[in-house]
Amino acid sequence: MLSDHTTKPPMVSVVIPVFNAELYLKRALESMLSQTLNEIEIICIDDGSTDDSLKILQEFQAVDDRLIVVSQANAGAATARNLAIEMARAEFVATLDADDYCSPHRLETQLEFLQRNPECVAVGSFAEIVDEYERSITVVTTPTEHSDLDTRAFKYGECAMCGPALMYRRSALIQVGGYREQYNFVEDFDLFFRLAEVGKLACLPDVLYYYRQLPTSICRTKKKEQRILIEKCIQETCQRRGLGLDKKASLPRFLPYEISTSRHYVNVAVQSILGGNPKTAQANAFRALQHQPWHPFPWAAFALSFMPSSVTRSLVQNVFGRDV
Known part of the structure; x- marks a missing residue:
């Protein structure tokens, strides 16, 4: 489907960082191109892939000009997302990981919520965890209100919402400085706290996102690094908010470890x-x-x-x- 980018800006800019995702990338792109909301642009940043990811992106771009493809040397997901946010033309920005996919009405549902709730700077959704063959593992439910989401993040040392399932106001992302490269591997967690300080966050009690759990997922391969960065992020957030740090209540209950x-x-x-x-x-x-x-x-x-x-x-x- 072709669209005219010169006459009307999109309603939503979708940001997809891509690194060696050839096995699942087509599914991710198809889930976005089949959204009930048609007025979108999909900004894909190939982050130095060494497989056929860039080729797949270019093939999709050739038949649907809602896709914008940029290739860069490998710099990490945070850097890739920030580049896409700079390029975004829409007031609202949604994210998607290249090995995940979402429901056809995800963007329309989240956009309607943000338009109805101007005090809200970001909205997520429940997520269904699936395995590499898209077999259902479990549904992750979270609090839906701002105060409960913020409390959960402090209490358990984990992002209270599925990070890539969020839709943001672009103005809020720019206000807080976007994703910070020094928090690669937990960049969603860090962004969550900073956004919570400039507006309200919310989570819709609907499964709009499908998170693929793989042996190569960051949460499996970078647990040690994540632990260190989560501690640093919580400490920095407490200092920024003028709060005392109770380590027993604020840090993750279990020491992450690398697994086979x-x-x-x-x-x-x-x-x-x-x-x-x-x-x-x-x-x-x-x-x-x-x-x-x-x-x-x-x-x-x-x-x-x-x-x-x-x-x-x-x-x-x-x-x-x-x-x-």
Whole structure:
């Protein structure tokens, strides 16, 4: 579908940083190009990909000029997003990670909310966590009101909303300085706190975003770095707001650690059990067994996936602990 960029600015600018996402990029782009809101531009920043990501972007751009493709040397997601925000022509900016996808009415729903609530600078949504084959793992629900979202971020040391599922007012992003490169790997967490200081945040109680959990996801491969940056971000936020820092209440309850591929699939299986998706649990437990056939955890996850959900939660915590 072609549009005339010279006559009318888009309603929403969509920002997609792309780095070696060839396996899932088409799905992400298709989910944006099929939105019920048509008046959009999709700014894709190829962040030095070494696979066919740039080729895929150019192929999509050739048939739909709502796509704007820029290629840069690898500099990280924060830098890529900031470049796209500078280029954005719309008043509202939505983000999407290149290995995720969203519902067809996501942009329209979030735009309507922001237009109705001028005090709100950003709005997110519930997210469904899926595995690499788009099998449902669980649905992540969060508070919906500003004060509860802010409190949760301090209490648990985690972004209270799914970062890439947000739509922002571009003016607010510029006011707070956008994403900060020094907080790469937790840039959404850092931005969340700074936006909360210039306006209200909200989360819609609808699943509008689908977050793909992969063995290569940042939350799996950069946990140590994330831990350090989260502590730094909370401390800086407390200083900026003139608050005292209670480390026991403010920092994450569990020390993140690097995990094996097998443990990744075990964790996905366990989350699927708790999310009421036994088929997804069985498939991922089997994947874990392929990596570590003699380890007890994959076998335990596989066995638990066949048990009634009413008895699995306490068993899961007893077998695997709470950090899954």
